[in-house]
Amino acid sequence: MSENPNIYLSDPDPLSVLLTRLDLKAEVYVNGDFCGTWAVDTGGSRRIPFHLIGSGSAWLHFEGQESQELRSHDLVVFPKDSHHVISNSKTAPLPENVNTAMSNDGDVTNMVCGFFEFRNPVLFPLLETLPDVLVLKSKLDQGNNPIELLISLMLNELQAERPGFYTAIDQMAFLVFVEVLRQQMDAGEIDKGLLGALFDSRLGKALNAIHQRPESSWTLETLAEEALMSRSTFADAFSKKVGLTPMKYLTQWRMTQARHLLQTTQLSVAQIAEKSGYDSEAAFRKAYRNTLGETPGSVRTG
Structure with missing residues (x-):
């Protein structure tokens, strides 16, 4: 069959x-x-x-x-x-x-x-x-x-x-x-924030792409394509709804998921960097520190 x-x-x-x-x-x-x-x-x-x-x-x-x-x-x-x-x-x-x-x-x-x-x-x-x-x-x-x-x-x-x-x-x-x-x-009680964006038929597609594939080499243009919107329209709509720019949201999502991996797995920092979309471990460490205010190593030693 x-x-x-x-x-x-x-x-x-x-x-x-x-x-x-x-x-x-x-x-x-x-x-x-x-x-x-x-x-x-x-x-x-x-x-x-x-x-x-x-x-x-x-x-x-x-x-x-x-x-x-x-x-x-x-x-x-x-x-x-x-x-x-x-x-x-x-x-x-x-x-x-x-x-x-x-x-x-x-x-x-x-x-x-x-x-x-x-x-x-x-x-x-x-x-x-x-x-x-x-x-x-x-x-x-x-x-x-x-x-x-x-x-x-x-x-x-x-x-x-x-x-x-x-x-x-x-x-x-x-x-x-x-x-x-x-x-x-x-009931129309929510029109902004992450929850509102998830229920938006177009912005939800871009968020889904970020959440499912944070390691991908996302750009503002490729995320806009996921949402079937022009780059400028997407950037404006996303920022107004979520309160963060698309690329800032992407970075924060990557770093919080990286922190979870640091806490729950034995993967090396280099492996987690790769899963977070970074070719360079140094670039990942810098982004992690700038976003979360701590170093990757402190999560495992703290």
């Missing part, structure tokens, strides 16, 4: 490539019943905290905003790892009463807590254009809503505790994160 190339997936989309390269992981670590007087804050971990109300209700307290009630299937995400408080009361608790033992009386709220994390972080945050807090209200009345479907699956898995459920819920949480990004874009 002859092969039909049309049945195979084409090149992965820009967001998929970047999430893979940044090694996005999701972890659910709490599925608990909170009762009586309680207050939690999971910010400050250098990850992306989230809370999902399984049943019952709670209150979100966030600096600069009025307290907001959360109900069953409401999801709260903190893209910039901001400190926050989720509690049983509309009145914000005193700082000394946050993350202390609950009183174990009164109404019960089931809450699922977890983190999203980029295991291979970059200098330019992917989520910088998102707000400090995202509150996604339940859409139980919309049975085909993707996030609602995923939330329902997660809660069912947590309740049933069938073999493999730990892995299953983490994978579902991963999918929730992807859907959150999609919905922010669909």
Whole structure:
């Protein structure tokens, strides 16, 4: 039987490539019943905290905003790892009463807590254009809503505790994160930054080329060709959207990926230089130091 190339997936989309390269992981670590007087804050971990109300209700307290009630299937995400408080009361608790033992009386709220994390972080945050807090209200009345479907699956898995459920819920949480990004874009909430550029049909092609083949001898002209744009139009659009020139972005991406290789492999600096698109180890070392403010050797000896 002859092969039909049309049945195979084409090149992965820009967001998929970047999430893979940044090694996005999701972890659910709490599925608990909170009762009586309680207050939690999971910010400050250098990850992306989230809370999902399984049943019952709670209150979100966030600096600069009025307290907001959360109900069953409401999801709260903190893209910039901001400190926050989720509690049983509309009145914000005193700082000394946050993350202390609950009183174990009164109404019960089931809450699922977890983190999203980029295991291979970059200098330019992917989520910088998102707000400090995202509150996604339940859409139980919309049975085909993707996030609602995923939330329902997660809660069912947590309740049933069938073999493999730990892995299953983490994978579902991963999918929730992807859907959150999609919905922010669909709602028109993001029009700039790296995330906005990834969803741009033309700029996304150039970014995909950089992310997948950083070792290539890219120039402004060849990147513009990837985007099917003229060189001047591409340079202007890229800089306005991303906040960096295409070549500056290319250098930063190369150096952050090089740092990851220094941390996770035994490749020599010369080999990593080649994988980063440099023929000269000296040129690579100079670019690395100018971009990251450290030497390649300090990563392995520090």
